[in-house]
Amino acid sequence: MLKSLRKQFGGLVVTDSVDLAVAPGELHAVIGPNGAGKTTLINQISGVLPSDSGQILFAGHDVTRLAPHERARRGLARTFQITSVLPNFSALENVAIAVQARAGTSFRLFGDAAAEPALNRPAMAALAEVGLAARADVPAGHLSHGEKRALELAMAIVTEPKLLLLDEPMAGTGREETARLITVLRRLKGRFAMMLVEHDMTAVFALADHISVLIYGRILLGGRPDEVREDPQVVAAYLGDEIEFER
Numbered sequence: 001m002l003k004s005l006r007k008q009f010g011g012l013v014v015t016d017s018v019d020l021a022v023a024p025g026e027l028h029a030v031i032g033p034n035g036a037g038k039t040t041l042i043n044q045i046s047g048v049l050p051s052d053s054g055q056i057l058f059a060g061h062d063v064t065r066l067a068p069h070e071r072a073r074r075g076l077a078r079t080f081q082i083t084s085v086l087p088n089f090s091a092l093e094n095v096a097i098a099v100q101a102r103a104g105t106s107f108r109l110f111g112d113a114a115a116e117p118a119l120n121r122p123a124m125a126a127l128a129e130v131g132l133a134a135r136a137d138v139p140a141g142h143l144s145h146g147e148k149r150a151l152e153l154a155m156a157i158v159t160e161p162k163l164l165l166l167d168e169p170m171a172g173t174g175r176e177e178t179a180r181l182i183t184v185l186r187r188l189k190g191r192f193a194m195m196l197v198e199h200d201m202t203a204v205f206a207l208a209d210h211i212s213v214l215i216y217g218r219i220l221l222g223g224r225p226d227e228v229r230e231d232p233q234v235v236a237a238y239l240g241d242e243i244e245f246e247r
């Protein structure tokens with residue numbers, strides 16, 4: 001839950017008095033035009049960026065001042081807007097390394113992480129969940145863009161998060177890959193809460209339980225997808241007529 005969260009870069013107020021609550025198991029989408037502050041908000045929640053004021057409450061604790069790894073240990077996971085997989089390691093190794101990092105065992109990055117059954121089993125299960133089981137042995141660098149996004153997702157879900165922050169998972173993916181990612185995320189829904197920042201409105205309206213609209217760092221409104229879709233303020237301020245919604 002975010003209470004009055006704020007971040008300023010020099011004179012530019014990027015997030016301002018943001019109040020937002022994500023219910024357990026909910027998929028909460030945050031939409032808004034370019035530069036609205038969505039990525040900044042994700043960075044504040046994950047701890048990459050310190051907040052100037054306000055509070056971040058997570059699983060009953062105030063985590064506002066905790067370091068990113070301490071938040072991760074409490075169950076906060078994220079994927080990045082920029083693909084962050086290790087290209088020379090196989091898909092399975094990438095996920096196994098994520099398991100190893102979570103377990104906090106000695107970080108034998110160049111050991112054969114995927115050969116350990118304790119790492120291999122959950123890693124393989126996570127790959128299967130995102131539809132990459134058949135690609136387990138492929139070096140991550142050889143995966144398509146959409147497959148890399150799915151791999152990032154596997155690396156996040158294998159840590160069994162309570163809340164997964166997704167920063168534009170559909171960015172740069174083709175139509176087919178987007179549809180595949182929507183199916184994967186739909187299957188994961190309910191297992192843990194997700195906060196989805198996404199420009200692809202088809203994905204947002206197909207997945208979200210709740211949508212918050214962020215404009216110039218402020219939440220303009222929030223509600224169920226059907227409420228947001230019909231709100232004249234949203235249509236005027238952001239959605240315009242360029243977007244066709246799938247009903």
Ligand SMILES: Nc1ncnc2c1ncn2[C@@H]1O[C@H](COP(=O)(O)OP(=O)(O)OP(=O)(O)O)[C@@H](O)[C@H]1O
Nearest residue numbers: 009010012014032033034035036037038039040041
């Ligand atoms: N480190 C930084 N220093 C200064 N200004 C920044 C910094 N990071 C972001 N900004 C500015 O803050 C504003 C919000 O950026 P942010 O990336 O959070 O927006 P966004 O809603 O995620 O946009 P997009 O949809 O394009 O990803 C922008 O005007 C951006 O230029």
